[in-house]
Amino acid sequence: MTPEPPDRVLLGHGSGGRLTDRLVREVFLGRLSNPALDALSDAAHLPDPAGPLAFTTDAFVVSPLFFPGGDIGSLCVNGTVNDLAVAGAVPLHLSAAFILEEGFPLADLRRIADSMAAAAAAAGVEVVCGDTKVVERGHGDGVFVTTAGIGRLRAEPPPGARSIRPGDAVIVSGPLGDHGAVILAARMGLDAAGSLRSDGAPVAGLVDALYAAGVRPRFLRDPTRGGLATVLAEAGREAALTAEVREDRIPVRDSVRAVCSLLGVDPLYLACEGRIVAIVPPEQEGDAVRALRGVPGGEGAAAVGTVVPLRVAPVSLVTLYGGRRAYDTLAADPLPRIC
Amino acid sequence: MRFPSPDPSLPFRAPEAVRGLAAELARLDPGRPVRVMHVCGTHEHAIGAAGLRDLLPPWLRVTAGPGCPVCVCPAAEIDCAARLAADRGVVVAAFGDVLRVPSRLSLEEARARGGDCRVVGGIEEAAALAAAEPGRPFAFHAVGFETTACTTAAAVRRGLPANLSILSSHRLVPPALEALLAPGGPAPDGLVLPGHVLAVTGLGEYEALHRRRPVPMAAAGFEPAEILLALAWILRRLRGEPSRERVGNAYRRVVRRRGNPEARRALAEVFEPVDADWRGLGRIPLSGLALRGRFAALEARTRHGIAEDPAVGDLVPGCRCGEVLLGAAEPEECALFGAACTPESPRGACMVAFEGTCHARFRTGAAR
Numbered sequence: 169m170t171p172e173p174p175d176r177v178l179l180g181h182g183s184g185g186r187l188t189d190r191l192v193r194e195v196f197l198g199r200l201s202n203p204a205l206d207a208l209s210d211a212a213h214l215p216d217p218a219g220p221l222a223f224t225t226d227a228f229v230v231s232p233l234f235f236p237g238g239d240i241g242s243l244c245v246n247g248t249v250n251d252l253a254v255a256g257a258v259p260l261h262l263s264a265a266f267i268l269e270e271g272f273p274l275a276d277l278r279r280i281a282d283s284m285a286a287a288a289a290a291a292g293v294e295v296v297c298g299d300t301k302v303v304e305r306g307h308g309d310g311v312f313v314t315t316a317g318i319g320r321l322r323a324e325p326p327p328g329a330r331s332i333r334p335g336d337a338v339i340v341s342g343p344l345g346d347h348g349a350v351i352l353a354a355r356m357g358l359d360a361a362g363s364l365r366s367d368g369a370p371v372a373g374l375v376d377a378l379y380a381a382g383v384r385p386r387f388l389r390d391p392t393r394g395g396l397a398t399v400l401a402e403a404g405r406e407a408a409l410t411a412e413v414r415e416d417r418i419p420v421r422d423s424v425r426a427v428c429s430l431l432g433v434d435p436l437y438l439a440c441e442g443r444i445v446a447i448v449p450p451e452q453e454g455d456a457v458r459a460l461r462g463v464p465g466g467e468g469a470a471a472v473g474t475v476v477p478l479r480v481a482p483v484s485l486v487t488l489y490g491g492r493r494a495y496d497t498l499a500a501d502p503l504p505r506i507c
Numbered sequence: 508m509r510f511p512s513p514d515p516s517l518p519f520r521a522p523e524a525v526r527g528l529a530a531e532l533a534r535l536d537p538g539r540p541v542r543v544m545h546v547c548g549t550h551e552h553a554i555g556a557a558g559l560r561d562l563l564p565p566w567l568r569v570t571a572g573p574g575c576p577v578c579v580c581p582a583a584e585i586d587c588a589a590r591l592a593a594d595r596g597v598v599v600a601a602f603g604d605v606l607r608v609p610s611r612l613s614l615e616e617a618r619a620r621g622g623d624c625r626v627v628g629g630i631e632e633a634a635a636l637a638a639a640e641p642g643r644p645f646a647f648h649a650v651g652f653e654t655t656a657c658t659t660a661a662a663v664r665r666g667l668p669a670n671l672s673i674l675s676s677h678r679l680v681p682p683a684l685e686a687l688l689a690p691g692g693p694a695p696d697g698l699v700l701p702g703h704v705l706a707v708t709g710l711g712e713y714e715a716l717h718r719r720r721p722v723p724m725a726a727a728g729f730e731p732a733e734i735l736l737a738l739a740w741i742l743r744r745l746r747g748e749p750s751r752e753r754v755g756n757a758y759r760r761v762v763r764r765r766g767n768p769e770a771r772r773a774l775a776e777v778f779e780p781v782d783a784d785w786r787g788l789g790r791i792p793l794s795g796l797a798l799r800g801r802f803a804a805l806e807a808r809t810r811h812g813i814a815e816d817p818a819v820g821d822l823v824p825g826c827r828c829g830e831v832l833l834g835a836a837e838p839e840e841c842a843l844f845g846a847a848c849t850p851e852s853p854r855g856a857c858m859v860a861f862e863g864t865c866h867a868r869f870r871t872g873a874a875r
Contacts, residue, residue: 432861486558487558488520489522489525489526489529489559490558490561491558491559491560491561491562492558493556493557493872494870
C-alpha cells in the first residue's frame with residue numbers, strides 16, 4: 169500500500185532519494201517543463217546562442233513570501249530576467265535553486281512554482297536546471313530561491329554609466345516604489361484599503377520597445393533595492409555627473425506616498441520590481457517616453473530630469489516647492505529582505 | 508477614533524500655499540538678520556527634504572537646536588545601558604538609533620561582546636519580549652521627549668512584566684528651551700516649537716515660558732506650509748505686530764490648547780521632573796523624568812545597582828555635536844562632518860540618529 173503523500177516539506181525531500189525525485193517531478197517538472205529541464209541530467213544542454221552572452225545571478229529571501237501583486241516565485245524569475253534585460257541582453261535561460269525549510273507547506277511551494285511558470289512564460293524564458301535542498305525547521309524562513317540567467321547580448325554596445333553625458337534625459341517607465349510599499353505595508357500590517365499592488369513584471373518588453381524605436385539608452389537599470397535615488401546616485405558617482413530630477417515630474421502613486429508618509433520612508437528609495445530607469449541622449453527623450461508608453465507596463469512612463477555637470481551630490485532633486493535637496497546612496501537599508 | 512478636522516487652508520503637499528507664504532515671509536523683513544531655532548529632528552528633516560531653506564529670504568536663518576532625543580542622551584547613560592547588557596546579563600531593549608550612539612561602550616559594541624541588545628519600536632514591544640522570557644532580566648532604555656515618555660508612562664501604569672525594568676533617559680523640552688533663552692545662551696530671535704510634543708503637553712507650559720523669556724514662539728506641524736506659517740507668525744511678533752495669542756499655533760489640526768489630557772495625567776502620575784544632563788548642554792534643572800513613588804523600584808539603575816560614571820565623556824576630539832545641538836554651529840562647520848564622520852561611521856551622536864541634525868543635513872543638504 170502506498171502511504172499518503174506528505175503535505176509539508178520533509179528533510180527527506182532534500183536527500184536526493186525517492187522523495188526528492190517525487191517533489192521535483194510533481195512540483196517543478198509538471199509546471200516548468202521544457203526539453204532541457206525534463207532530461208533531469210546533471211547539467212542542461214543548451215543550443216548554440218551564436219554570439220556574446222550576459223550571465224547573472226540573484227538570491228531571493230523576500231518576507232512575506234506572498235504579497236499583493238506577486239510572490240517569491242514571480243520575483244525570482246522577473247528579478248533575474250530584468251537584470252539581463254537592463255544589461256542589454258535578451259533573456260534566454262534560467263536556473264533555480266531552492267532552499268526549503270522543513271515543514272513548509274507543499275501547497276505553497278506549488279503556488280510558487282505556478283508563479284514561476286507564469287512569469288517565465290511572460291518573459292519568454294525557460295527554467296532549464298535546478299536544485300532543491302531542505303534545511304531543518306528554524307534554519308530557514310520558508311523558502312529561499314537563487315536564480316541565475318543567461319541572455320544573448322544585443323548587437324548595440326551595452327549601456328553603462330560611463331556613457332552618460334551632460335544634457336542626457338532621465339526617464340522612468342512608471343510609478344515608483346509600488347513593490348517596496350507593498351512589502352512595507354504587509355510587514356506593518358497596514359492594508360491601505362487594498363489599493364497597493366507590487367509592480368513585479370518582466371521589463372524585457374520595455375527595453376525591446378526602446379531599441380525598436382531607435383532609442384539607444386546610454387544607461388539602463390531596474391530600480392530594485394534602494395529605488396530610483398540609489399540607481400541615480402550610483403550612476404552619477406560612476407559618471408562623475410549629477411542627475412537633476414524634478415519632484416513634480418516623478419510619478420508616485422498616492423497610496424504609495426501615504427504608506428511612506430506614515431512610516432517615514434522616502435518613496436524614491438523604495439524598490440520597484442517592474443520598472444526601468446533609462447538615461448538617453450536628449451534628442452531621444454520624446455521617442456523613449458512614447459515607446460515606453462506604447463507597451464504594457466510602460467503606460468506611466470515619464471521624463472523626470474536631466475544630467476548636469478557634477479554638483480556636490482550625485483543626485484539633486486528640485487522639490488515640489490522649488491527648493492533643492494540632495495540624494496545619495498543610503499548608509500543602511502531601511503527595509504531588508506525586500507526581494 | 509475621531510480626528511480633529513484638518514485646517515482647510517493648509518492642504519498637504521501644497522506648492523502654491525508654500526510659494527505664497529514664502530513671498531509673505533520676504534515682505535516681513537524686520538531690517539536686521541533674524542535667527543529662528545527649531546527644536547525637533549523631524550522639523551530638520553522636513554525642512555531639508557522640501558529644500559525649504561532655499562525659499563527663505565537672505566536675512567532669515569533657521570537653525571536646529573537640541574531636538575533629537577537620541578542625540579541629547581548623554582554618553583554616560585548609554586554607557587549604563589551597555590554595561591547592563593555586557594556585564595550584568597540584562598537584555599537591553601532600545602530604539603534602533605540608540606544602538607549605534609557612540610559612548611565609552613556603545614550598545615552595538617556591548618552586543619558584539621556577547622551582550623543581548625534588541626531593537627524595539629517602543630516599550631510595548633520590550634514588554635512583549637520580557638513576557639516571552641520571564642526567567643531573564645530585561646531593561647527598556649527609555650529615550651525620548653514628552654511624545655515618547657507618555658507611552659512609557661501609559662505602559663508603566665498598565666503594569667509591566669516583573670522581569671522588565673526601565674532605564675529612564677526621558678527629557679522635557681521646556682526646561683531646555685529655557686536654558687537656550689537664558690542670558691549667555693545662544694539666544695535665538697524666535698522658536699519654532701515641536702508640534703508633536705505640544706500635541707501631548709498643550710500650550711500652557713510654553714505660555715509660562717514666554718512670560719519669563721518673551722521670545723516669539725509658535726508650534727509647527729511638519730508640512731512645509733505649516734513650518735512657514737509658524738515662521739511668519741514669529742516674524743510678525745518681531746515686527747511688533749500684536750497677537751491675541753501668547754504662543755502661536757500653526758498646527759491646529761493636531762495641537763490643542765490643553766494638549767492630550769490623558770497623556771499628561773499618565774506622565775504626571777508615573778514620572779517626576781529631576782535635574783538631568785544633556786549631551787553638549789550640560790546639566791539642566793528639572794529637565795529629566797524619574798519614575799516616582801511606587802514606580803521608582805522599576806528603575807533599572809536601582810534594580811541592578813548601576814549608576815552613570817562621570818568619567819564617560821560626551822564628545823570625541825574634534826566633534827562639535829555640542830555646538831550643533833545648541834544651534835551655535837552648523838554641521839558643515841565641523842571638520843569631521845562628511846569626512847571622518849558619516850552615517851556609515853558616525854563619530855558624534857548627531858550623525859547617528861535619523862533625527863540628528865548632522866544626519867539630516869548629510870542626507871538632504873549636500874546639493875548646494
